[in-house]
Amino acid sequence: MTFFLSKHHGLGNDFLVHLTHDAEAAADRNAWAARGRDWCRRSRGVGADGLIVGLRGQPGTDLVMTLVNADGSIAEMSGNGIRCLAQAESIRRGTSEAELVIQTDGGLRLVSLRPDPGGDASLAVASVDMGPVGPGPRPDGHPSIPDQEIERMGVSRLALDPVKAATFDVGNPHLVLLVEDPEAVDVAVAGRYHEGVYSNGINVHFVAQTRNEADAITMRVWERGAGLTEACGTGAVAVARAAHDWGLVGERVTVHMSGGDVEVDVGDTMTLHGTTTFIADVEIWS
Numbered sequence: 001m002t003f004f005l006s007k008h009h010g011l012g013n014d015f016l017v018h019l020t021h022d023a024e025a026a027a028d029r030n031a032w033a034a035r036g037r038d039w040c041r042r043s044r045g046v047g048a049d050g051l052i053v054g055l056r057g058q059p060g061t062d063l064v065m066t067l068v069n070a071d072g073s074i075a076e077m078s079g080n081g082i083r084c085l086a087q088a089e090s091i092r093r094g095t096s097e098a099e100l101v102i103q104t105d106g107g108l109r110l111v112s113l114r115p116d117p118g119g120d121a122s123l124a125v126a127s128v129d130m131g132p133v134g135p136g137p138r139p140d141g142h143p144s145i146p147d148q149e150i151e152r153m154g155v156s157r158l159a160l161d162p163v164k165a166a167t168f169d170v171g172n173p174h175l176v177l178l179v180e181d182p183e184a185v186d187v188a189v190a191g192r193y194h195e196g197v198y199s200n201g202i203n204v205h206f207v208a209q210t211r212n213e214a215d216a217i218t219m220r221v222w223e224r225g226a227g228l229t230e231a232c233g234t235g236a237v238a239v240a241r242a243a244h245d246w247g248l249v250g251e252r253v254t255v256h257m258s259g260g261d262v263e264v265d266v267g268d269t270m271t272l273h274g275t276t277t278f279i280a281d282v283e284i285w286s
Contacts, residue, residue: 010233130234
């Protein structure tokens, strides 16, 4: 069997996208989980942070989105991934502009896609109505870091003494930790530790006000099911909500991530603005 996919990235957060009208095939999540684990492997697969299946032809929506993390787990929503899915569908339609209603496991999302103002045909700009942000889960696990590990690495590198901390639900769960300097945190170690305090996992973000820039936040990302990534769209929304609630920013927030920047409008519902880039078409024999 041959699968036709496309590969995209949103600020370095990369996804394989498969569009289909076969509802029965799209519903087989165990099969897609296995494919996601295989195809997303960097050294032995195509390589990606996740696999997205976009089902067409369902009533009341343009697409139904299923998101598989690189480890084969199913995620509710991705702000970067949904932009990549929207771009894949617009390419299939042969248009550079689209207004799409997309059903995710985290709820309905409206995506407005438009071409790059600079004329780059591989690039699109998208705005996503992310809906409201709610309170996130409470910690319910008890992992511990050995004392010798804390002594070796230091409290700051593990973000064990954040200035503030809060959890949020953006259709998926997020922990936002306000620290003195996100660059000083060992995200690979600290992210795994903080996620382990939540039995169902959680996305973890280490953030600080951006120096010498109003209404801006710098963040580093640990994603549930993917680990270190260059960007997280739903995470940027959670971070903007947290920073606004903490009085650090206004209602239009620039969020700086390793892969690039997004803008977030803060309100009763949140809007995420960012780019998506087409990388290549992919055929996989399976």
